[in-house]
Amino acid sequence: MFSLTSIPSTTSVFSAYTTVAASTMLVRTVINDVQSLASQLIPRTLQEKILSRLEGLSGKFSSQLTITIDESSGLSVNEIYQAAEMYLSTRITPSIEQLKVSKEPREKDISVTINKGQKIIDTFEGIQLTWEFVSTATQKTSFDYDSGFYASETAERKSIQLSFHKKYMEKVLRIYLPYVVERFKSIKADKKAVKLYSLGSYSGDNSINLDHPSTFETMAMDQKLKKELMDDLDRFLKRRGFYKRVGKAWKRGYLLYGPPGTGKSSLIAAMANYLKFDIYDLELTSLRSNSDLRRLLVSTGNRSILVIEDIDCSIELENRQSEGYNQDDSQITLSGLLNFVDGLWSSCGDERIIVFTTNYKERLDPALLRPGRMDMHIHMSYLTPDGFRILASNYLNIKSHPMFPEIEQLIKETEVTPAEVAEELMRSEEDADAALKGVVDFLGRKKKEQNKCGKSKVEEEKDEDNEEENGSQKMHEKRKRGGKKNKKGEKMTTKRGKTRK
Numbered sequence: 001m002f003s004l005t006s007i008p009s010t011t012s013v014f015s016a017y018t019t020v021a022a023s024t025m026l027v028r029t030v031i032n033d034v035q036s037l038a039s040q041l042i043p044r045t046l047q048e049k050i051l052s053r054l055e056g057l058s059g060k061f062s063s064q065l066t067i068t069i070d071e072s073s074g075l076s077v078n079e080i081y082q083a084a085e086m087y088l089s090t091r092i093t094p095s096i097e098q099l100k101v102s103k104e105p106r107e108k109d110i111s112v113t114i115n116k117g118q119k120i121i122d123t124f125e126g127i128q129l130t131w132e133f134v135s136t137a138t139q140k141t142s143f144d145y146d147s148g149f150y151a152s153e154t155a156e157r158k159s160i161q162l163s164f165h166k167k168y169m170e171k172v173l174r175i176y177l178p179y180v181v182e183r184f185k186s187i188k189a190d191k192k193a194v195k196l197y198s199l200g201s202y203s204g205d206n207s208i209n210l211d212h213p214s215t216f217e218t219m220a221m222d223q224k225l226k227k228e229l230m231d232d233l234d235r236f237l238k239r240r241g242f243y244k245r246v247g248k249a250w251k252r253g254y255l256l257y258g259p260p261g262t263g264k265s266s267l268i269a270a271m272a273n274y275l276k277f278d279i280y281d282l283e284l285t286s287l288r289s290n291s292d293l294r295r296l297l298v299s300t301g302n303r304s305i306l307v308i309e310d311i312d313c314s315i316e317l318e319n320r321q322s323e324g325y326n327q328d329d330s331q332i333t334l335s336g337l338l339n340f341v342d343g344l345w346s347s348c349g350d351e352r353i354i355v356f357t358t359n360y361k362e363r364l365d366p367a368l369l370r371p372g373r374m375d376m377h378i379h380m381s382y383l384t385p386d387g388f389r390i391l392a393s394n395y396l397n398i399k400s401h402p403m404f405p406e407i408e409q410l411i412k413e414t415e416v417t418p419a420e421v422a423e424e425l426m427r428s429e430e431d432a433d434a435a436l437k438g439v440v441d442f443l444g445r446k447k448k449e450q451n452k453c454g455k456s457k458v459e460e461e462k463d464e465d466n467e468e469e470n471g472s473q474k475m476h477e478k479r480k481r482g483g484k485k486n487k488k489g490e491k492m493t494t495k496r497g498k499t500r501k
Protein backbone atom coordinates (compact mmCIF):
# COMPACT_ATOMS: atom_id res chain seq x y z
CA MET A 1 0.00 0.00 0.00
CA PHE A 2 1.13 3.54 -0.71
CA SER A 3 1.01 6.10 2.04
CA LEU A 4 1.01 9.84 1.51
CA THR A 5 4.33 10.13 3.31
CA SER A 6 5.98 7.75 0.81
CA ILE A 7 5.15 10.10 -2.11
CA PRO A 8 8.15 12.40 -2.84
CA SER A 9 7.51 16.15 -2.58
CA THR A 10 7.23 18.27 -5.76
CA THR A 11 10.46 20.09 -4.87
CA SER A 12 12.43 16.86 -4.56
CA VAL A 13 10.99 15.58 -7.85
CA PHE A 14 12.02 18.80 -9.61
CA SER A 15 15.46 18.73 -8.09
CA ALA A 16 15.94 15.09 -9.14
CA TYR A 17 14.71 15.98 -12.63
CA THR A 18 17.16 18.92 -12.84
CA THR A 19 20.05 16.64 -11.80
CA VAL A 20 19.12 14.03 -14.43
CA ALA A 21 18.69 16.69 -17.12
CA ALA A 22 22.06 18.24 -16.25
CA SER A 23 23.75 14.83 -16.33
CA THR A 24 22.17 14.08 -19.71
CA MET A 25 23.42 17.37 -21.14
CA LEU A 26 26.88 16.68 -19.72
CA VAL A 27 27.00 13.21 -21.32
CA ARG A 28 25.80 14.64 -24.66
CA THR A 29 28.53 17.34 -24.56
CA VAL A 30 31.14 14.66 -23.80
CA ILE A 31 29.87 12.60 -26.75
CA ASN A 32 30.16 15.59 -29.09
CA ASP A 33 33.69 16.44 -27.88
CA VAL A 34 34.81 12.83 -28.12
CA GLN A 35 33.30 12.59 -31.59
CA SER A 36 35.36 15.50 -32.95
CA LEU A 37 38.56 14.38 -31.16
CA ALA A 38 38.07 10.77 -32.15
CA SER A 39 37.62 11.57 -35.81
CA GLN A 40 41.15 13.02 -35.81
CA LEU A 41 43.05 10.48 -33.66
CA ILE A 42 41.33 7.10 -33.47
CA PRO A 43 40.85 4.48 -36.24
CA ARG A 44 37.30 4.38 -37.64
CA THR A 45 36.27 0.92 -36.29
CA LEU A 46 37.39 1.86 -32.79
CA GLN A 47 35.56 5.18 -33.11
CA GLU A 48 32.31 3.35 -33.85
CA LYS A 49 32.72 1.09 -30.80
CA ILE A 50 33.38 3.99 -28.45
CA LEU A 51 30.48 5.99 -29.84
CA SER A 52 28.01 3.16 -29.52
CA ARG A 53 29.07 2.70 -25.85
CA LEU A 54 28.66 6.39 -25.17
CA GLU A 55 25.32 6.52 -26.97
CA GLY A 56 24.18 3.59 -24.81
CA LEU A 57 25.19 5.61 -21.78
CA SER A 58 23.28 8.66 -23.01
CA GLY A 59 20.23 6.42 -23.58
CA LYS A 60 20.21 5.74 -19.86
CA PHE A 61 19.50 9.40 -19.23
CA SER A 62 17.33 10.08 -22.28
CA SER A 63 13.57 10.46 -21.91
CA GLN A 64 13.06 8.57 -25.17
CA LEU A 65 12.68 4.82 -25.45
CA THR A 66 13.28 2.99 -28.71
CA ILE A 67 11.84 -0.41 -29.51
CA THR A 68 13.38 -2.37 -32.36
CA ILE A 69 11.07 -4.61 -34.34
CA ASP A 70 13.00 -7.03 -36.54
CA GLU A 71 11.56 -8.37 -39.77
CA SER A 72 11.88 -11.94 -38.57
CA SER A 73 11.97 -13.51 -35.18
CA GLY A 74 14.17 -16.60 -35.38
CA LEU A 75 13.08 -18.53 -38.44
CA SER A 76 9.55 -17.22 -38.57
CA VAL A 77 8.24 -13.86 -39.69
CA ASN A 78 7.63 -11.27 -37.02
CA GLU A 79 3.94 -10.44 -37.13
CA ILE A 80 4.49 -7.08 -35.43
CA TYR A 81 6.90 -6.08 -38.20
CA GLN A 82 4.34 -7.00 -40.87
CA ALA A 83 1.62 -5.23 -38.89
CA ALA A 84 3.71 -2.07 -38.47
CA GLU A 85 4.68 -2.05 -42.14
CA MET A 86 1.05 -2.24 -43.25
CA TYR A 87 -0.24 0.11 -40.58
CA LEU A 88 2.34 2.73 -41.51
CA SER A 89 1.31 2.52 -45.15
CA THR A 90 -1.95 4.12 -43.96
CA ARG A 91 -0.01 6.93 -42.32
CA ILE A 92 1.90 8.16 -45.36
CA THR A 93 2.26 11.94 -45.42
CA PRO A 94 3.59 14.25 -48.15
CA SER A 95 6.91 14.45 -46.25
CA ILE A 96 7.73 10.84 -47.20
CA GLU A 97 10.20 10.75 -50.07
CA GLN A 98 10.52 7.05 -50.88
CA LEU A 99 7.87 4.38 -51.20
CA LYS A 100 7.83 0.73 -52.26
CA VAL A 101 4.98 -1.02 -54.09
CA SER A 102 4.16 -4.73 -54.29
CA LYS A 103 1.26 -7.09 -54.86
CA GLU A 104 0.64 -10.67 -53.73
CA PRO A 105 -1.44 -13.04 -55.87
CA ARG A 106 -4.09 -13.36 -53.13
CA GLU A 107 -4.50 -9.61 -52.89
CA LYS A 108 -6.66 -7.52 -55.15
CA ASP A 109 -4.88 -4.18 -54.78
CA ILE A 110 -1.31 -2.89 -54.88
CA SER A 111 0.38 -2.46 -51.48
CA VAL A 112 2.34 0.68 -50.80
CA THR A 113 5.00 0.58 -48.06
CA ILE A 114 7.65 2.97 -46.80
CA ASN A 115 11.28 2.58 -47.78
CA LYS A 116 14.29 2.37 -45.45
CA GLY A 117 15.52 5.55 -43.84
CA GLN A 118 12.06 7.10 -43.88
CA LYS A 119 10.44 8.38 -40.69
CA ILE A 120 6.77 8.61 -39.81
CA ILE A 121 5.30 10.49 -36.86
CA ASP A 122 2.10 9.04 -35.45
CA THR A 123 -0.01 10.25 -32.54
CA PHE A 124 -2.12 7.93 -30.41
CA GLU A 125 -4.14 9.06 -27.41
CA GLY A 126 -1.88 12.08 -26.99
CA ILE A 127 1.38 10.10 -27.33
CA GLN A 128 3.79 11.11 -30.06
CA LEU A 129 5.44 8.11 -31.69
CA THR A 130 8.23 8.12 -34.26
CA TRP A 131 8.59 5.16 -36.57
CA GLU A 132 11.74 4.68 -38.61
CA PHE A 133 12.60 2.03 -41.19
CA VAL A 134 16.14 0.78 -40.72
CA SER A 135 18.19 -1.54 -42.85
CA THR A 136 21.66 -2.83 -41.98
CA ALA A 137 23.97 -4.96 -44.07
CA THR A 138 25.36 -8.05 -42.34
CA GLN A 139 27.96 -10.52 -43.55
CA LYS A 140 26.87 -14.15 -43.67
CA THR A 141 29.36 -16.98 -44.19
CA SER A 142 28.06 -20.32 -45.38
CA PHE A 143 29.60 -23.49 -46.80
CA ASP A 144 29.07 -23.91 -50.53
CA TYR A 145 28.87 -27.66 -51.19
CA ASP A 146 29.29 -27.23 -54.97
CA SER A 147 32.62 -25.41 -54.80
CA GLY A 148 33.75 -26.90 -51.47
CA PHE A 149 34.58 -23.43 -50.13
CA TYR A 150 33.11 -21.12 -47.57
CA ALA A 151 31.34 -18.25 -49.24
CA SER A 152 30.57 -14.93 -47.70
CA GLU A 153 27.56 -12.90 -48.75
CA THR A 154 25.98 -9.66 -47.66
CA ALA A 155 22.48 -9.96 -46.26
CA GLU A 156 20.08 -7.12 -45.53
CA ARG A 157 18.63 -7.06 -42.03
CA LYS A 158 15.47 -5.01 -41.95
CA SER A 159 13.86 -3.60 -38.87
CA ILE A 160 11.55 -0.85 -37.78
CA GLN A 161 12.30 1.34 -34.78
CA LEU A 162 9.59 2.88 -32.67
CA SER A 163 10.55 5.77 -30.37
CA PHE A 164 8.42 7.52 -27.78
CA HIS A 165 8.64 8.99 -24.29
CA LYS A 166 9.65 6.40 -21.71
CA LYS A 167 6.71 7.15 -19.49
CA TYR A 168 4.34 5.68 -22.10
CA MET A 169 6.10 2.32 -22.33
CA GLU A 170 3.29 0.42 -20.64
CA LYS A 171 0.60 2.05 -22.78
CA VAL A 172 2.53 1.54 -26.02
CA LEU A 173 3.17 -2.15 -25.32
CA ARG A 174 -0.29 -2.95 -23.98
CA ILE A 175 -2.54 -0.73 -26.06
CA TYR A 176 -0.82 0.89 -29.03
CA LEU A 177 1.01 -2.14 -30.50
CA PRO A 178 -2.03 -4.47 -30.13
CA TYR A 179 -4.06 -1.71 -31.82
CA VAL A 180 -1.54 -1.67 -34.70
CA VAL A 181 -1.83 -5.48 -35.01
CA GLU A 182 -5.66 -5.28 -35.03
CA ARG A 183 -5.60 -2.59 -37.72
CA PHE A 184 -3.21 -4.77 -39.74
CA LYS A 185 -5.63 -7.69 -39.54
CA SER A 186 -8.57 -5.68 -40.72
CA ILE A 187 -6.60 -3.99 -43.53
CA LYS A 188 -5.33 -7.42 -44.61
CA ALA A 189 -8.86 -8.82 -44.60
CA ASP A 190 -10.02 -5.85 -46.69
CA LYS A 191 -7.26 -6.33 -49.22
CA LYS A 192 -7.78 -10.07 -49.53
CA ALA A 193 -9.34 -11.25 -52.76
CA VAL A 194 -12.31 -13.47 -51.98
CA LYS A 195 -11.81 -16.94 -53.46
CA LEU A 196 -14.33 -19.31 -54.89
CA TYR A 197 -13.48 -23.00 -54.42
CA SER A 198 -15.41 -25.70 -56.23
CA LEU A 199 -15.74 -28.83 -54.15
CA GLY A 200 -16.55 -32.03 -55.94
CA SER A 201 -15.26 -35.53 -56.25
CA TYR A 202 -14.47 -35.47 -59.97
CA SER A 203 -13.09 -32.05 -60.75
CA GLY A 204 -10.73 -31.99 -57.76
CA ASP A 205 -10.55 -28.93 -55.57
CA ASN A 206 -9.76 -25.73 -57.38
CA SER A 207 -10.13 -22.04 -56.75
CA ILE A 208 -10.50 -18.78 -58.63
CA ASN A 209 -10.90 -15.19 -57.48
CA LEU A 210 -14.60 -14.60 -56.88
CA ASP A 211 -14.62 -11.19 -58.61
CA HIS A 212 -18.40 -10.97 -58.18
CA PRO A 213 -19.63 -7.37 -58.08
CA SER A 214 -22.56 -8.14 -55.81
CA THR A 215 -22.73 -6.23 -52.51
CA PHE A 216 -25.53 -5.63 -50.02
CA GLU A 217 -25.97 -2.22 -51.60
CA THR A 218 -26.63 -3.69 -55.04
CA MET A 219 -29.00 -6.39 -53.78
CA ALA A 220 -32.63 -5.77 -54.72
CA MET A 221 -34.37 -7.36 -51.79
CA ASP A 222 -36.59 -6.49 -48.87
CA GLN A 223 -34.75 -3.67 -47.06
CA LYS A 224 -35.77 -4.84 -43.60
CA LEU A 225 -34.61 -8.38 -44.32
CA LYS A 226 -31.34 -7.07 -45.74
CA LYS A 227 -30.70 -5.08 -42.55
CA GLU A 228 -31.59 -8.07 -40.36
CA LEU A 229 -29.12 -10.24 -42.27
CA MET A 230 -26.33 -7.66 -42.09
CA ASP A 231 -26.93 -7.20 -38.34
CA ASP A 232 -26.87 -10.96 -37.88
CA LEU A 233 -23.54 -11.24 -39.72
CA ASP A 234 -22.08 -8.35 -37.70
CA ARG A 235 -23.20 -9.99 -34.47
CA PHE A 236 -21.69 -13.27 -35.63
CA LEU A 237 -18.34 -11.60 -36.28
CA LYS A 238 -18.34 -9.71 -33.00
CA ARG A 239 -19.19 -12.73 -30.88
CA ARG A 240 -15.93 -14.58 -31.46
CA GLY A 241 -14.88 -14.14 -27.82
CA PHE A 242 -18.29 -15.22 -26.60
CA TYR A 243 -18.31 -18.45 -28.65
CA LYS A 244 -14.82 -19.24 -27.37
CA ARG A 245 -15.81 -18.60 -23.75
CA VAL A 246 -18.87 -20.82 -23.80
CA GLY A 247 -16.97 -23.49 -25.76
CA LYS A 248 -19.37 -23.42 -28.72
CA ALA A 249 -18.34 -23.79 -32.33
CA TRP A 250 -18.37 -20.46 -34.10
CA LYS A 251 -20.80 -21.17 -36.90
CA ARG A 252 -23.93 -19.76 -38.46
CA GLY A 253 -26.34 -21.36 -40.92
CA TYR A 254 -28.59 -19.60 -43.44
CA LEU A 255 -31.26 -20.96 -45.75
CA LEU A 256 -31.98 -18.84 -48.83
CA TYR A 257 -35.15 -19.83 -50.60
CA GLY A 258 -37.16 -18.45 -53.47
CA PRO A 259 -37.76 -18.87 -57.21
CA PRO A 260 -34.85 -19.03 -59.68
CA GLY A 261 -33.46 -15.59 -60.55
CA THR A 262 -34.38 -13.85 -57.31
CA GLY A 263 -30.74 -13.41 -56.28
CA LYS A 264 -29.82 -16.32 -54.01
CA SER A 265 -26.37 -16.78 -55.58
CA SER A 266 -25.89 -13.01 -55.74
CA LEU A 267 -26.69 -12.73 -52.04
CA ILE A 268 -24.07 -15.37 -51.21
CA ALA A 269 -21.49 -13.36 -53.17
CA ALA A 270 -22.60 -10.20 -51.34
CA MET A 271 -22.16 -11.97 -47.99
CA ALA A 272 -18.69 -13.21 -48.98
CA ASN A 273 -17.65 -9.75 -50.17
CA TYR A 274 -18.98 -8.20 -46.98
CA LEU A 275 -17.27 -10.65 -44.62
CA LYS A 276 -14.22 -11.25 -46.83
CA PHE A 277 -14.84 -14.97 -46.43
CA ASP A 278 -13.96 -17.43 -49.19
CA ILE A 279 -16.76 -19.44 -50.73
CA TYR A 280 -16.64 -23.24 -50.94
CA ASP A 281 -19.24 -24.28 -53.44
CA LEU A 282 -20.32 -27.85 -52.87
CA GLU A 283 -21.90 -29.40 -55.94
CA LEU A 284 -23.91 -32.11 -54.20
CA THR A 285 -24.87 -33.84 -57.43
CA SER A 286 -21.21 -34.34 -58.34
CA LEU A 287 -20.59 -36.45 -55.25
CA ARG A 288 -21.03 -40.16 -55.19
CA SER A 289 -21.16 -41.09 -51.55
CA ASN A 290 -21.28 -40.12 -47.90
CA SER A 291 -17.53 -40.78 -47.72
CA ASP A 292 -17.01 -38.08 -50.41
CA LEU A 293 -18.87 -35.73 -48.10
CA ARG A 294 -16.74 -36.71 -45.10
CA ARG A 295 -13.59 -36.10 -47.13
CA LEU A 296 -14.84 -32.62 -48.01
CA LEU A 297 -15.32 -31.80 -44.34
CA VAL A 298 -11.58 -31.30 -43.99
CA SER A 299 -11.12 -29.37 -47.23
CA THR A 300 -13.19 -26.33 -46.28
CA GLY A 301 -11.08 -23.52 -44.84
CA ASN A 302 -11.40 -21.19 -41.93
CA ARG A 303 -13.31 -17.90 -42.42
CA SER A 304 -15.36 -19.43 -45.18
CA ILE A 305 -18.88 -19.84 -46.46
CA LEU A 306 -19.79 -23.37 -47.43
CA VAL A 307 -22.56 -23.27 -50.01
CA ILE A 308 -24.82 -26.15 -50.91
CA GLU A 309 -27.11 -24.94 -53.68
CA ASP A 310 -30.40 -26.61 -54.55
CA ILE A 311 -30.33 -28.58 -51.34
CA ASP A 312 -33.71 -30.12 -52.19
CA CYS A 313 -31.89 -32.57 -54.44
CA SER A 314 -30.78 -34.34 -51.24
CA ILE A 315 -34.30 -35.71 -50.99
CA GLU A 316 -34.05 -37.08 -54.47
CA LEU A 317 -30.77 -38.68 -53.45
CA GLU A 318 -32.45 -40.33 -50.51
CA ASN A 319 -35.23 -41.52 -52.76
CA ARG A 320 -32.60 -43.26 -54.87
CA GLN A 321 -31.65 -45.25 -51.81
CA SER A 322 -35.16 -46.51 -51.30
CA GLU A 323 -35.28 -47.43 -54.96
CA GLY A 324 -32.59 -50.05 -54.35
CA TYR A 325 -29.29 -48.28 -54.96
CA ASN A 326 -26.28 -49.57 -53.01
CA GLN A 327 -26.38 -48.76 -49.35
CA ASP A 328 -24.65 -46.07 -47.33
CA ASP A 329 -21.08 -45.46 -48.49
CA SER A 330 -21.79 -45.79 -52.17
CA GLN A 331 -24.22 -42.84 -52.18
CA ILE A 332 -25.26 -39.68 -50.37
CA THR A 333 -28.19 -39.93 -48.02
CA LEU A 334 -30.06 -37.33 -46.02
CA SER A 335 -28.58 -38.72 -42.82
CA GLY A 336 -25.10 -38.49 -44.44
CA LEU A 337 -25.80 -34.87 -45.21
CA LEU A 338 -27.02 -34.18 -41.68
CA ASN A 339 -23.88 -35.83 -40.28
CA PHE A 340 -21.80 -33.68 -42.59
CA VAL A 341 -23.48 -30.47 -41.43
CA ASP A 342 -23.21 -31.49 -37.77
CA GLY A 343 -19.57 -32.50 -38.26
CA LEU A 344 -18.90 -29.09 -39.71
CA TRP A 345 -20.61 -27.56 -36.73
CA SER A 346 -18.59 -29.46 -34.18
CA SER A 347 -15.16 -28.72 -35.65
CA CYS A 348 -14.19 -26.09 -33.12
CA GLY A 349 -12.24 -22.90 -33.52
CA ASP A 350 -13.12 -22.05 -37.10
CA GLU A 351 -15.26 -19.18 -38.29
CA ARG A 352 -17.65 -20.82 -40.66
CA ILE A 353 -20.93 -20.05 -42.33
CA ILE A 354 -23.02 -22.56 -44.16
CA VAL A 355 -25.63 -21.53 -46.71
CA PHE A 356 -28.23 -23.79 -48.25
CA THR A 357 -30.29 -22.59 -51.17
CA THR A 358 -33.46 -24.04 -52.56
CA ASN A 359 -36.26 -23.11 -54.91
CA TYR A 360 -38.58 -25.31 -52.86
CA LYS A 361 -38.32 -24.81 -49.13
CA GLU A 362 -41.37 -27.00 -48.58
CA ARG A 363 -39.51 -29.99 -50.00
CA LEU A 364 -36.84 -29.92 -47.33
CA ASP A 365 -36.76 -32.29 -44.43
CA PRO A 366 -37.52 -30.39 -41.19
CA ALA A 367 -34.40 -31.97 -39.66
CA LEU A 368 -32.27 -29.85 -41.98
CA LEU A 369 -34.08 -26.66 -41.11
CA ARG A 370 -34.02 -26.75 -37.35
CA PRO A 371 -32.20 -23.90 -35.53
CA GLY A 372 -28.61 -24.90 -34.91
CA ARG A 373 -28.43 -26.22 -38.45
CA MET A 374 -30.15 -23.31 -40.20
CA ASP A 375 -30.32 -20.27 -37.92
CA MET A 376 -31.99 -17.83 -40.31
CA HIS A 377 -34.38 -18.49 -43.19
CA ILE A 378 -34.27 -15.78 -45.86
CA HIS A 379 -37.01 -15.52 -48.44
CA MET A 380 -35.84 -14.14 -51.78
CA SER A 381 -39.00 -12.83 -53.38
CA TYR A 382 -40.11 -11.64 -56.79
CA LEU A 383 -39.17 -8.05 -57.60
CA THR A 384 -40.80 -5.26 -55.60
CA PRO A 385 -40.97 -1.52 -56.53
CA ASP A 386 -38.19 -0.79 -53.99
CA GLY A 387 -36.09 -3.57 -55.49
CA PHE A 388 -36.63 -2.13 -58.96
CA ARG A 389 -35.22 1.24 -57.84
CA ILE A 390 -32.06 -0.52 -56.67
CA LEU A 391 -31.70 -2.29 -60.03
CA ALA A 392 -32.25 0.99 -61.91
CA SER A 393 -29.54 2.59 -59.80
CA ASN A 394 -27.17 -0.39 -60.38
CA TYR A 395 -27.63 -0.60 -64.13
CA LEU A 396 -28.60 2.92 -65.24
CA ASN A 397 -27.19 4.97 -62.38
CA ILE A 398 -30.49 6.84 -61.97
CA LYS A 399 -32.55 7.41 -58.83
CA SER A 400 -35.77 8.62 -60.50
CA HIS A 401 -37.43 8.86 -63.90
CA PRO A 402 -40.90 9.81 -65.22
CA MET A 403 -41.44 6.17 -66.23
CA PHE A 404 -40.88 4.84 -62.69
CA PRO A 405 -44.53 5.11 -61.49
CA GLU A 406 -45.80 3.09 -64.48
CA ILE A 407 -43.09 0.44 -64.02
CA GLU A 408 -43.70 0.21 -60.28
CA GLN A 409 -47.43 -0.28 -60.82
CA LEU A 410 -46.72 -3.09 -63.32
CA ILE A 411 -44.27 -4.70 -60.88
CA LYS A 412 -46.97 -4.74 -58.18
CA GLU A 413 -49.28 -6.60 -60.56
CA THR A 414 -46.77 -9.05 -62.03
CA GLU A 415 -44.56 -11.84 -60.76
CA VAL A 416 -41.21 -10.98 -62.23
CA THR A 417 -37.74 -11.87 -60.97
CA PRO A 418 -34.94 -9.33 -60.46
CA ALA A 419 -32.89 -11.39 -62.94
CA GLU A 420 -35.46 -10.86 -65.71
CA VAL A 421 -35.66 -7.10 -65.17
CA ALA A 422 -31.85 -6.87 -64.81
CA GLU A 423 -31.55 -8.50 -68.23
CA GLU A 424 -33.91 -5.93 -69.76
CA LEU A 425 -32.01 -3.05 -68.15
CA MET A 426 -28.73 -4.38 -69.51
CA ARG A 427 -30.01 -4.25 -73.08
CA SER A 428 -29.58 -0.45 -73.30
CA GLU A 429 -27.34 0.52 -70.41
CA GLU A 430 -26.24 3.71 -72.17
CA ASP A 431 -29.77 4.95 -72.87
CA ALA A 432 -32.00 5.05 -69.77
CA ASP A 433 -35.16 6.00 -71.73
CA ALA A 434 -34.77 3.06 -74.09
CA ALA A 435 -33.93 0.65 -71.26
CA LEU A 436 -36.98 1.69 -69.22
CA LYS A 437 -39.22 1.53 -72.27
CA GLY A 438 -37.93 -2.04 -72.75
CA VAL A 439 -38.84 -2.84 -69.12
CA VAL A 440 -42.39 -1.43 -69.57
CA ASP A 441 -42.93 -3.53 -72.71
CA PHE A 442 -41.50 -6.63 -71.05
CA LEU A 443 -43.65 -6.20 -67.92
CA GLY A 444 -46.74 -5.56 -70.07
CA ARG A 445 -46.17 -8.82 -71.97
CA LYS A 446 -45.45 -10.73 -68.76
CA LYS A 447 -48.60 -9.37 -67.09
CA LYS A 448 -50.75 -10.41 -70.05
CA GLU A 449 -49.25 -13.93 -70.05
CA GLN A 450 -49.75 -14.32 -66.33
CA ASN A 451 -53.33 -13.08 -66.47
CA LYS A 452 -54.08 -15.56 -69.24
CA CYS A 453 -52.42 -18.50 -67.47
CA GLY A 454 -53.56 -17.39 -64.04
CA LYS A 455 -57.19 -17.31 -65.07
CA SER A 456 -57.27 -20.78 -66.52
CA LYS A 457 -55.17 -22.02 -63.64
CA VAL A 458 -57.55 -20.59 -61.07
CA GLU A 459 -60.48 -22.16 -62.86
CA GLU A 460 -58.64 -25.46 -63.01
CA GLU A 461 -57.86 -25.25 -59.30
CA LYS A 462 -61.50 -24.38 -58.54
CA ASP A 463 -62.71 -27.49 -60.32
CA GLU A 464 -60.17 -29.64 -58.47
CA ASP A 465 -61.16 -28.16 -55.14
CA ASN A 466 -64.82 -28.64 -55.81
CA GLU A 467 -64.20 -32.26 -56.63
CA GLU A 468 -61.80 -33.05 -53.82
CA GLU A 469 -62.95 -30.91 -50.95
CA ASN A 470 -66.41 -29.83 -51.77
CA GLY A 471 -65.48 -26.21 -52.27
CA SER A 472 -63.62 -25.52 -49.00
CA GLN A 473 -62.67 -21.83 -49.28
CA LYS A 474 -59.45 -22.24 -47.28
CA MET A 475 -58.09 -24.99 -49.46
CA HIS A 476 -59.07 -23.09 -52.55
CA GLU A 477 -56.91 -20.12 -51.50
CA LYS A 478 -54.01 -22.43 -50.81
CA ARG A 479 -54.18 -24.05 -54.18
CA LYS A 480 -54.62 -20.72 -55.89
CA ARG A 481 -51.28 -19.73 -54.44
CA GLY A 482 -49.72 -23.01 -55.57
CA GLY A 483 -51.24 -22.44 -59.01
CA LYS A 484 -49.30 -19.21 -59.37
CA LYS A 485 -46.06 -21.15 -59.36
CA ASN A 486 -47.20 -23.21 -62.25
CA LYS A 487 -47.60 -20.12 -64.41
CA LYS A 488 -43.83 -20.26 -64.85
CA GLY A 489 -44.19 -23.75 -66.31
CA GLU A 490 -42.46 -25.35 -63.32
CA LYS A 491 -43.58 -28.56 -61.74
CA MET A 492 -45.65 -27.97 -58.64
CA THR A 493 -44.81 -29.69 -55.40
CA THR A 494 -46.85 -30.62 -52.37
CA LYS A 495 -45.58 -30.32 -48.80
CA ARG A 496 -44.15 -33.80 -48.91
CA GLY A 497 -42.16 -33.06 -52.05
CA LYS A 498 -44.21 -35.21 -54.39
CA THR A 499 -44.38 -33.78 -57.89
CA ARG A 500 -47.74 -33.04 -59.47
CA LYS A 501 -48.38 -31.90 -62.98
Ligand SMILES: Nc1ncnc2c1ncn2[C@@H]1O[C@H](COP(=O)(O)OP(=O)(O)OP(=O)(O)O)[C@@H](O)[C@H]1O
Pocket residue numbers: 218219220221259260261262263264265266267359380417418419420422
Ligand atom coordinates in the same frame (compact mmCIF):
# COMPACT_ATOMS: atom_id res chain seq x y z
N1 LIG B 1 -32.16 -9.66 -55.79
C1 LIG B 1 -31.32 -9.29 -56.76
N2 LIG B 1 -30.66 -8.13 -56.67
C2 LIG B 1 -29.80 -7.74 -57.63
N3 LIG B 1 -29.57 -8.46 -58.75
C3 LIG B 1 -30.21 -9.63 -58.90
C4 LIG B 1 -31.10 -10.10 -57.89
N4 LIG B 1 -31.60 -11.27 -58.30
C5 LIG B 1 -31.05 -11.55 -59.47
N5 LIG B 1 -30.20 -10.56 -59.85
C6 LIG B 1 -29.45 -10.52 -61.11
O1 LIG B 1 -29.77 -11.71 -61.83
C7 LIG B 1 -28.64 -12.58 -61.99
C8 LIG B 1 -29.03 -14.03 -61.66
O2 LIG B 1 -29.44 -14.11 -60.29
P1 LIG B 1 -28.95 -15.24 -59.27
O3 LIG B 1 -28.16 -16.27 -60.00
O4 LIG B 1 -28.31 -14.61 -58.11
O5 LIG B 1 -30.35 -15.85 -58.86
P2 LIG B 1 -30.64 -17.22 -58.10
O6 LIG B 1 -31.82 -16.97 -57.23
O7 LIG B 1 -29.42 -17.72 -57.45
O8 LIG B 1 -31.05 -18.17 -59.28
P3 LIG B 1 -31.00 -19.80 -59.31
O9 LIG B 1 -31.96 -20.31 -58.29
O10 LIG B 1 -31.42 -20.10 -60.72
O11 LIG B 1 -29.59 -20.19 -59.03
C9 LIG B 1 -27.60 -12.04 -61.04
O12 LIG B 1 -26.31 -12.18 -61.57
C10 LIG B 1 -27.96 -10.58 -60.88
O13 LIG B 1 -27.37 -9.84 -61.93
